[in-house]
Amino acid sequence: MLKNKLIFATVAVSSACAFSLPALAGDGIIDEARIGIYDHNSNLAATRHETNNPDINAELLFKAPAWLQWMAKPRINLGANINTGNGTSIAYTGLVWDYNFTDAFFIEGGFGGAIHNGETSRQTASKLNMGCRVMFHENISLGYRVTNNSSVMLTVDHMSNASLCSSNPGLTDVGIRYGYTF
Template sequence: MPKSKFLAAALAATAFMGVSAPASATDNWIDELRVGVYDHASDAFGSSHETNNPDINAEALFASPDWLSWAGAPRPMIGANLNTGGGTSIAYAGLAWDYYFTDAIFVEGTFGGAIHNGETSGNNGPDRDRMNYGCRAMFHESASLGYNFDGHSSLMLTIDHMSNASLCDENPGLTDIGVRYGFKF
């Protein structure tokens, strides 16, 4: 999928979510919005690939529906990591589980699926700067350590990972590390 089509699809999904959201925050359809910046393919987990340009993260979390109470009431979420330098960008959806140690300190884990605009075959693209991820559909998971300032605003240190769990021939994975700000309605 060309980068422009990928970005257009991500923007269309974001616009759809914004238009279909309730008019007031008291409806609690969208539970939280987040933005952040990630170190793309962070050196903390091996050699950095593709680009040194950061990823911009945007994410929307929704109120947990009653039918997910059996699974610990995770919040459904959608998001995207958009690389600012021509590297691989991803769009993802899944579920997020939060655990609060205190009123302020929490951890969060997520699990779901992702699609990306990176290479899926060949030797890392014509310039050999792009990773070959083997297939388009991937698993996506993340973990965050956060601090909630006032019940609405939080700051999180996040590790974000995408891979195909060796279901395709190539599986280098993509791991980002960064910080995010969240606003809970």
């Protein structure tokens, strides 16, 4: 039931954003929109305990607000990793910092919080026991700017509760994303 609500909410927000994105970007609120595909609960990071169905990632990055300039100008993100099978899906938000090696190559790191539709009290055949509903969310990307507006990124995306709950297996996705900067 929670998965259906999470998917419905993501579709509703995505639809609203799709219609309002050009206006919001033109006003300078939205800085970048991203979409990608992730290896869900990747066995590159650890033994896979969830479905091997991929995740679809969608993310908006907002321009760094003036009140966060003292923190090295992070952008605020809002995103979701929607599993295409019966695995855990998440919605997340946080702060994202960029560092440019050159005009084309960059690295990016993000930290914030997430909520998921996975299990919190038991493990099933397709879902880990995450222990808590609300989690920490981190990601790191290595990117390349193809043009002034387009970039591609290799991303590692992680969610865990930092052992604040009795179970803390964490969930790590690895994948590729495309970003369009307005």
